[in-house]
Amino acid sequence: MGSPSITGYPVxxxxxxxxxxxxxxxxxxxxxxxxxxxxxxxxxxxxxxxxTRAKNVELFNESQLTLSRTSGAINTLVLITSSYFVVRGVAxxxxxxxxxxxxxxxxxxxxxxxxxxxxxxxxxxKFAADITMSTNNFYMFYLSLTFxxxxxxxxxxxxxxxxxxxxxxxxxxxxxxxxxxxxxxFWHMVDFLWIILFPLVxxxx
Amino acid sequence: xHNSQPQTNLFSTIIWLLLIALTIATFSIGEVDLSGKNTxxxxxxxxxxxxxxxxxxxxxxxxxxxxxxxxxFGYFVIVGGSIALAYLMGLK
Numbered sequence: 001m002g003s004p005s006i007t008g009y010p011v012x013x014x015x016x017x018x019x020x021x022x023x024x025x026x027x028x029x030x031x032x033x034x035x036x037x038x039x040x041x042x043x044x045x046x047x048x049x050x051x052t053r054a055k056n057v058e059l060f061n062e063s064q065l066t067l068s069r070t071s072g073a074i075n076t077l078v079l080i081t082s083s084y085f086v087v088r089g090v091a092x093x094x095x096x097x098x099x100x101x102x103x104x105x106x107x108x109x110x111x112x113x114x115x116x117x118x119x120x121x122x123x124x125x126k127f128a129a130d131i132t133m134s135t136n137n138f139y140m141f142y143l144s145l146t147f148x149x150x151x152x153x154x155x156x157x158x159x160x161x162x163x164x165x166x167x168x169x170x171x172x173x174x175x176x177x178x179x180x181x182x183x184x185x186f187w188h189m190v191d192f193l194w195i196i197l198f199p200l201v202x203x204x205x
Numbered sequence: 206x207h208n209s210q211p212q213t214n215l216f217s218t219i220i221w222l223l224l225i226a227l228t229i230a231t232f233s234i235g236e237v238d239l240s241g242k243n244t245x246x247x248x249x250x251x252x253x254x255x256x257x258x259x260x261x262x263x264x265x266x267x268x269x270x271x272x273x274x275x276x277x278f279g280y281f282v283i284v285g286g287s288i289a290l291a292y293l294m295g296l297k
Contacts, residue, residue: 025273026265043284050291057295073232077225083263084221091214188264195255199248203235
């Protein structure tokens with residue numbers, strides 16, 4: 001039974017443990033607001049790409065053939081593997097293994113670097129062929145979507161770097177690892193979005 | 206903080222391997238130059254399975270309330286459905 005409120009009705013005391021129970025999203029709730037906002041922005045771009053393509057199917061199909069599907073596929077494998085490393089990092093810190101957590105996250109960070117390097121080579125190839133955002137609608141979407149995503153990879157790497165430094169110093173524990181889960185959630189979002197982007201831009205024709 | 210039991214490393218590894226296999230399947234479809242409505246639907250279904258595996262088992266949403274999983278699934282249904290609709294419009 002709760003204590004009476006100023007309205008005279010009993011108020012059930014807020015149980016903070018209930019707010020932190022298993023139904024909660026992993027990590028800080030604020031990152032999830034950001035994640036959902038980013039997903040919405042990408043979702044609008046994905047749908048805009050698809051409907052613009054519907055009006056220029058031949059142009060999109062021809063331009064798509066100039067992309068390196070192999071680079072796109074390798075980058076998908078790289079991001080998926082980095083996400084897996086992050087999962088292992090979170091599992092390690094839940095068992096109190098700070099150093100092991102840092103090692104897994106360092107692996108994920110390095111794979112993020114591999115992804116960014118491959119993407120830079122792709123961008124460089126396009127710019128060397130005088131392809132820019134104003135070349136045609138396909139390249140406008142291709143460059144803006146992949147560059148927008150590329151910036152998220154860099155942001156994710158910066159977040160991972162901060163977590164790695166703190167983990168190496170023993171700043172997380174099985175009881176307090178919200179920071180690790182927050183960074184992990186962001187990194188998985190980067191992976192989640194690429195999983196849609198890859199077939200949409202590189203494969204579907 | 207997320208207080209539920211961590212999933213086993215073996216389970217995470219199986220999910221990772223499945224994601225790798227599905228990515229290779231997507232790439233192979235592109236390499237044999239398959240196109241058309243059925244191919245598009247197949248690619249979207251593969252992307253849906255992969256994205257939900259990441260959301261549920263990598264992000265850990267399978268341990269959260271239905272609302273959060275519903276948002277991630279609904280997101281794919283809306284975005285993927287719109288992509289499919291646009292593709293079908295392009296066929297006409």
